[in-house]
Amino acid sequence: MGLIEEILVRPKLRQKLWAWWYPFFTRRVRAQGIDFLNYAFHEDDAPPLVLAAADELNRPNIQLYEHARGDVDLRGRRVLEVSCGHGGGASYLARTYQPAGYVGLDLNPEAIRHCQARHQASGLRFQVGDAQRLPFADASFDVVINVEASHCYPDFPGFVDEVARVLAPGGRFCHADLRYPNGLAEWMAALTKHPRLRLDALRLINPEVIRGMELNTPRYEAMVQQALPRCVHGLALDFAGVKGSRLYRDAVSGEMSYRSFRLTKLA
Numbered sequence: 001m002g003l004i005e006e007i008l009v010r011p012k013l014r015q016k017l018w019a020w021w022y023p024f025f026t027r028r029v030r031a032q033g034i035d036f037l038n039y040a041f042h043e044d045d046a047p048p049l050v051l052a053a054a055d056e057l058n059r060p061n062i063q064l065y066e067h068a069r070g071d072v073d074l075r076g077r078r079v080l081e082v083s084c085g086h087g088g089g090a091s092y093l094a095r096t097y098q099p100a101g102y103v104g105l106d107l108n109p110e111a112i113r114h115c116q117a118r119h120q121a122s123g124l125r126f127q128v129g130d131a132q133r134l135p136f137a138d139a140s141f142d143v144v145i146n147v148e149a150s151h152c153y154p155d156f157p158g159f160v161d162e163v164a165r166v167l168a169p170g171g172r173f174c175h176a177d178l179r180y181p182n183g184l185a186e187w188m189a190a191l192t193k194h195p196r197l198r199l200d201a202l203r204l205i206n207p208e209v210i211r212g213m214e215l216n217t218p219r220y221e222a223m224v225q226q227a228l229p230r231c232v233h234g235l236a237l238d239f240a241g242v243k244g245s246r247l248y249r250d251a252v253s254g255e256m257s258y259r260s261f262r263l264t265k266l267a
C-alpha cells in the first residue's frame, strides 16, 4: 500500500495530516496566487466553456467545478460550498451565476484568509468551519457543492447527514471526489442509500480527470519546485497528481476511482 492510500484509509491520521498540510501548503504558495487545489477535468470533444480572460489560466480546474455543477441552476439560490480551498471555484461560480448568496467554508484558516483577501463578488463570503459539523441552521441552503475534499474527512456518512440537514427540501447536492478501493463501499452506500437524498446522476470521470492532470502538469511541477523544500518534492508531486506520479498512474489503472454525483434532498 502506498503512502497516499495508507493515509486515505486511516480516518484519524487523515484528519490530522490534512489539518496540518493544507495551512502549511497555503502559506508556501501564497505568493503564487494559487486559487484551485484540484486535479481538474477536461473533455477533448466538449464545446469549449466561454471564460473571461482572467479565468483562462484555471480552465481545467474550472471545468471540474462546471462538471460537478452539471444541470444545477445557481441563479438566485443560497449556495454553500464545503471545502472551498483557495476559493477559485467559489469566485468563478458566484461571478458567473449570481446566486442569492454563496458561502465558502473550509477547515483551513489560512485558506479562508486568502479567499477573503482575493475574491470579491456580490453575495460571496468565506468562513472557517468543519465539514463534519456544518455551522448552519437546518434547511438553510438550496445547493451544496463539494469538490475533491471529502476523502480528507474522517466520517463521510456523517458529512452526508450534515448536507441533508442543511439542504432545504428539493435542494441539490453536487459532489465530486476520488477513492481507493477500501473507501469505495462506504462512499457509494452513503450517497446511494441515504434516506433523505435521491441520487440523480453518477459518473466515473477518470478519463477526464487524467486529461486535467496532464494539462496542469507543467504548472503544478513549477508550483512545487518554487514553493516547497526539495526534500518533499517527490511526495508533493504525487499529491499534485502530475503526469507519471503515483496518483496519476492509479487513476490510469483504475485503482483510484474519481466520480461525480448529483443528488436531491427529498421533501
Ligand SMILES: C[S@@+](CC[C@H](N)C(=O)[O-])C[C@H]1O[C@@H](n2cnc3c(N)ncnc32)[C@H](O)[C@@H]1O
Residues within 6 Å of the ligand: 018, 022, 035, 036, 037, 038, 082, 083, 084, 085, 086, 087, 088, 089, 105, 106, 107, 108, 111, 129, 130, 131, 132, 146, 147, 148, 149, 152, 153
Ligand atoms: C484538495 S482541496 C480542494 C479545494 C477546492 N475544493 C478546490 O477544488 O480547489 C481539499 C480541501 O478540503 C479541506 N478540508 C479538509 N478537511 C476538511 C474538513 N473536515 N472540513 C472542511 N474542509 C476540509 C482542505 O482544507 C482543503 O482546502
